[in-house]
Amino acid sequence: MPGEVIDRPNPEPKPSNISEQILSFNVKVTKDALPEDAVSALKEFRRAACYIAAAMIFLRDNVLLDRDLTFEDVKPRLLGHWGTCPGLILVYSHLNYLITKHDLEMIYVVGPGHGAPAILAALWLEGSLGRFYPEYTRNREGLHNLITKFSVSGGLPSHINAETPGSIHEGGELGYALGVSFGAVMDKPDLIVTCIIGDGEAESGPTATAWHGYKYIDPAESGAVIPIVHVNGFKISERTIYGCMDDKELTALFVGYGYQPRFVEDLQDIDADLGNSLEWALSEIKRIQKAARSGNPIMKPQWPVIIMRTPKGWSGPKKVEGEFIEGSFHSHQVPLMKAKSDEQQLKDLQGWLESYGPKELFNKDGTPTKHILDIIPSKDEKKLGQVKDTYDPYVGITVPDWTQLGVEKGTEASSMQQSGKLMDEAFQANPHSLRMFSPDELESNKLSAVFEHTGRNFQWDEFSNAKGGRVIEILSEHCCQAFMQGYTLTGRVAVFPSYESFLGIIHTMMVQYAKFGKMAQETNWRKPIGSLNYIETSTWTRQEHNGFSHQNPSFIGAVLNLKPTAARVYLPPDANCFLSTLAHCLHSKNYVNLMVGSKQPSPVFLSPKEAEKHCRAGASVWEFASTDKGLNPDVVLVGIGAELTFEVVKAAELLRELVPELRVRVVNVTDLMVLETQGIHPHSLTNETFDSLFTEDRSVHFNYHGYGTELKGLLFARPSTHRITIEGYREEGSTTTPFDMMLVNHVSRYHVMEYALKGGAKVNEKVKMNLVPLLGEIKQRIQKTKDFILKEGTDPDGTYDLEMLKGSAGGGVLYEG
Missing domain, CATH: 3.40.50.970 (Thiamin diphosphate (ThDP)-binding fold, Pyr/PP domains)
Structure with missing residues (x-):
C-alpha cells in the first residue's frame, strides 16, 4: 500500500556530471511531522480510493469481497489504467488536507487522463459523484454501480472527461494539462490550480512550452498553479526521459524554466514529504502574490514546482509470472490480464484487493468510515468535485454596439x-x-x-x-x-x-x-x-x-x-x-x-444595417450586383469568403459589359452552415429556402474560400446537385501576386465568368449561340493577365476597382433566404 517501501526493478539513474552547486537551487523543506490523526486519515483515504480504483478495473460483482472471488466476479473485458492511479490518489488526499487547513479555492487538473479510476474513486468517497449522479450515491448500492459499470456500456469511461465532476480538461490527448491550468487561474486571484503532469506527458512539445506559462501570469490579478511532475519512470512500454534524469539534471532544467523545484521521494514518510512540500509551495505563492498586490512585485519570481517520485503501480502486484509489475511499465494498464481465466491470477487479485483492508474502510452499508471522511473538506463547494468554477462558471461579458x-x-x-x-x-x-x-x-x-x-x-x-x-x-x-x-x-x-x-x-x-x-x-x-x-x-x-x-x-x-x-x-x-x-x-x-476574414483593405459592400440583416440570414441575394435585382436569373453565382466574393461581384460586372443578355443572380454566403443538409445543422436552410436563394433549376457556381470537397460534402444531399459547380483552393500557390493566386486556383473573375457562361448557355439561347467565341475571349484575357504578371511582377492596374461601388451606385434591398 502507499507508504510501503518496495524493491524497484530498475536501477536509479546514475549521477550526472552537473556541478553539485546546482543542488543549492533544490529547496530543502523541513519535514515537520503531520498530526497523527491527519496521517492516519490520509492513509485510510488512500487505501479506500486505491481499493475502489483497482476494483473498478476488475470486478463485476462482490465489490466489497463479502466472499472469495470467483471467475464470475471478474469482468469479461478488463479495461482501465492502474499504473498512475496510486500517485493521483496520493496527491488527491493531500489536496483535501490542504484545502481544509487553509480554506482554499482549488481545482485539480490531471494530465494522466487515463487515471480516471483514481479520480472517480476519490469523487465517490467525497460524495461528489453522488451529488451529480444519483446512481453513485455513497452507499453499498452506489459503490456497486460505480465499480461494476466502470468502462462498460452505460458506465463512466476510463479517461477523465466532461462526465467527471471537477474536471476542466479532456484526458484523451496528452500535453495540454499545464497550459489549461494557467489559463484557468488568469483573472481569478484567489484560485489555485494543482496540476499533475505525468512524466510521459512531460515529453510532449505542448507541455515543454507550457512551462513558460508563469511568465504570462501577473500575480496581482491572477491566481497560481502548483505543478506536480509525477515521475514514476515509465510510459506504456518504455522508460521516460524524466525518469532517466537525476535530481541535479531535473533541478537544472526547472531552474532554467524559472521555478524552484522541490523533490518528494521519501517513500518511508511520504505524507510528511508531500504535505510539507505543498505547504511550502503555497507559502511561496502567497509570498509572490503579496509582493505583487502590495505594489512591489518581484521581477522574475521563481515559482514552486514539485517533482514527485513514486513507483508506477505503487501498492499493486509486485510480480506476475516472474515479471516485475510494480515499478515497471507492466503496471501501466491491467496488471492481471488473466484474472478471468487463470486461478493463480484470480488469487493474486484477491490478495491485492484484500491488502487494502476493505472491511476496515467501509461500513456494512458500504459507506466509508468516519475517519476517511474527516480528511475531506466539509463544505461542498470546497470539494474538488464540486467547485463551481468547474461546472457553472459563466459570468458573461458586455459586448459593445x-x-x-x-x-x-x-x-x-x-x-x-x-x-x-x-x-x-x-x-x-x-x-x-x-x-x-x-x-x-x-x-x-x-x-x-x-x-x-x-x-x-x-x-x-x-x-x-x-x-x-x-x-x-x-x-x-x-x-x-x-x-x-x-x-x-x-x-x-x-x-x-x-x-x-x-x-x-x-x-x-x-x-x-x-x-x-x-x-x-x-x-x-x-x-x-x-x-x-x-x-x-x-x-x-x-x-x-x-x-x-x-x-x-x-x-x-x-x-x-x-x-x-x-x-x-x-x-x-x-x-x-x-x-x-x-x-x-x-x-x-x-x-x-x-x-x-481579410486583413487587407477591401470593398465595403453593405451598410451596418444591411450587414446585420445579412448576417442574421446567413446568406442573401445581392441585388446591387445582380441583373434586374436577381429576378429570373439564367445562372446563380455564389461567393463565400471576402476575396472570393469580390471576384464573383467583379465577374458579374464584367459579364454585364461582355454579354448583357445573360441574367445573373449574385448570392453571398456568410454563414457556411446554412448550406448543410436540411435538418442536420441548426442553421441549415430548408430545401424550400435553399431553392429560394439558388433557384430550383438554374446552374449554380460556388466560388469558395476553402477546399471544394468541403462544400461538396455540405451540398451533397440537396436536390438537383448536378447543376452545381464548385471552385475553391486547389493547393496551388507560390510567391506571386494576389490576383495570380486567384488565377492558379481557378477562382478568379475570369474563371467565374466561364462557369457563368456555360451555365447560362443551358437556358439562354443567345448566350449558347455565342458561347465558343465568348469563352475564347475569356481565355485570352486570362493568358494576357498571366503574361503581364510574369513580366511586371504586379497585377494590372484596376484589378481591384469595383465600378458599381463608386459614387452613388450600390445599395438595393437584400433578399433573405
Whole structure:
C-alpha cells in the first residue's frame, strides 16, 4: 500500500556530471511531522480510493469481497489504467488536507487522463459523484454501480472527461494539462490550480512550452498553479526521459524554466514529504502574490514546482509470472490480464484487493468510515468535485454596439482593423473577463488597435511587467489554445486570432475540447460556457508574398467535422459583416466559432444595417450586383469568403459589359452552415429556402474560400446537385501576386465568368449561340493577365476597382433566404 517501501526493478539513474552547486537551487523543506490523526486519515483515504480504483478495473460483482472471488466476479473485458492511479490518489488526499487547513479555492487538473479510476474513486468517497449522479450515491448500492459499470456500456469511461465532476480538461490527448491550468487561474486571484503532469506527458512539445506559462501570469490579478511532475519512470512500454534524469539534471532544467523545484521521494514518510512540500509551495505563492498586490512585485519570481517520485503501480502486484509489475511499465494498464481465466491470477487479485483492508474502510452499508471522511473538506463547494468554477462558471461579458464602428458602404476597410477597434472597446468594458491569446501575429494581422487601452501581459519583460494587459502573445499555438481552453472553461471569454495556415497546429486540441463540450452538454449538471472564438486571417488569398507554405485553409474542414451543436464557420464578405459576426460570437455559448476574414483593405459592400440583416440570414441575394435585382436569373453565382466574393461581384460586372443578355443572380454566403443538409445543422436552410436563394433549376457556381470537397460534402444531399459547380483552393500557390493566386486556383473573375457562361448557355439561347467565341475571349484575357504578371511582377492596374461601388451606385434591398 502507499507508504510501503518496495524493491524497484530498475536501477536509479546514475549521477550526472552537473556541478553539485546546482543542488543549492533544490529547496530543502523541513519535514515537520503531520498530526497523527491527519496521517492516519490520509492513509485510510488512500487505501479506500486505491481499493475502489483497482476494483473498478476488475470486478463485476462482490465489490466489497463479502466472499472469495470467483471467475464470475471478474469482468469479461478488463479495461482501465492502474499504473498512475496510486500517485493521483496520493496527491488527491493531500489536496483535501490542504484545502481544509487553509480554506482554499482549488481545482485539480490531471494530465494522466487515463487515471480516471483514481479520480472517480476519490469523487465517490467525497460524495461528489453522488451529488451529480444519483446512481453513485455513497452507499453499498452506489459503490456497486460505480465499480461494476466502470468502462462498460452505460458506465463512466476510463479517461477523465466532461462526465467527471471537477474536471476542466479532456484526458484523451496528452500535453495540454499545464497550459489549461494557467489559463484557468488568469483573472481569478484567489484560485489555485494543482496540476499533475505525468512524466510521459512531460515529453510532449505542448507541455515543454507550457512551462513558460508563469511568465504570462501577473500575480496581482491572477491566481497560481502548483505543478506536480509525477515521475514514476515509465510510459506504456518504455522508460521516460524524466525518469532517466537525476535530481541535479531535473533541478537544472526547472531552474532554467524559472521555478524552484522541490523533490518528494521519501517513500518511508511520504505524507510528511508531500504535505510539507505543498505547504511550502503555497507559502511561496502567497509570498509572490503579496509582493505583487502590495505594489512591489518581484521581477522574475521563481515559482514552486514539485517533482514527485513514486513507483508506477505503487501498492499493486509486485510480480506476475516472474515479471516485475510494480515499478515497471507492466503496471501501466491491467496488471492481471488473466484474472478471468487463470486461478493463480484470480488469487493474486484477491490478495491485492484484500491488502487494502476493505472491511476496515467501509461500513456494512458500504459507506466509508468516519475517519476517511474527516480528511475531506466539509463544505461542498470546497470539494474538488464540486467547485463551481468547474461546472457553472459563466459570468458573461458586455459586448459593445459594433454599429458605432461601422464603415460607410462603398468605401474600403480592413476587417481586422475594424475588429481590433471592437476588441479594444470590449476590453475596456470587460477588464477581468475577456482576453486575447495570439501567436506573435497581432501587428501583421492588423489587429494593433487592441493596444489602444491595454497591453501585452508578459511578466518577464521589464517594460510590461506588473501592468496587467488583456493580450497574451506567445509563439506557440498550443499554449494559446490551452490558455483559451482553461480561461473559457472557468467562465470567461477569449479570442484566438492566427494566420490561417497555422491554426491547423491545434486541430486535434480543438477537437478534444469539442468532445469535452459535447459530453458536457449531455450531462444535466454542467452549465453553458462561452464559445471558443477563432479569427483566421492572413489567408491564402493574401499570403502570396510568403509563398506556398503559408497557404492552407484546412482548419475550416476541421471545424466542419465537429458535431452540428458546436460547429460554426463564418466567412464575412466585408468589414461590417465581420464586426457583426464578431459581436455575435462574443455573445455566444457552447460553440466553436471560426471567423475567416481579410486583413487587407477591401470593398465595403453593405451598410451596418444591411450587414446585420445579412448576417442574421446567413446568406442573401445581392441585388446591387445582380441583373434586374436577381429576378429570373439564367445562372446563380455564389461567393463565400471576402476575396472570393469580390471576384464573383467583379465577374458579374464584367459579364454585364461582355454579354448583357445573360441574367445573373449574385448570392453571398456568410454563414457556411446554412448550406448543410436540411435538418442536420441548426442553421441549415430548408430545401424550400435553399431553392429560394439558388433557384430550383438554374446552374449554380460556388466560388469558395476553402477546399471544394468541403462544400461538396455540405451540398451533397440537396436536390438537383448536378447543376452545381464548385471552385475553391486547389493547393496551388507560390510567391506571386494576389490576383495570380486567384488565377492558379481557378477562382478568379475570369474563371467565374466561364462557369457563368456555360451555365447560362443551358437556358439562354443567345448566350449558347455565342458561347465558343465568348469563352475564347475569356481565355485570352486570362493568358494576357498571366503574361503581364510574369513580366511586371504586379497585377494590372484596376484589378481591384469595383465600378458599381463608386459614387452613388450600390445599395438595393437584400433578399433573405
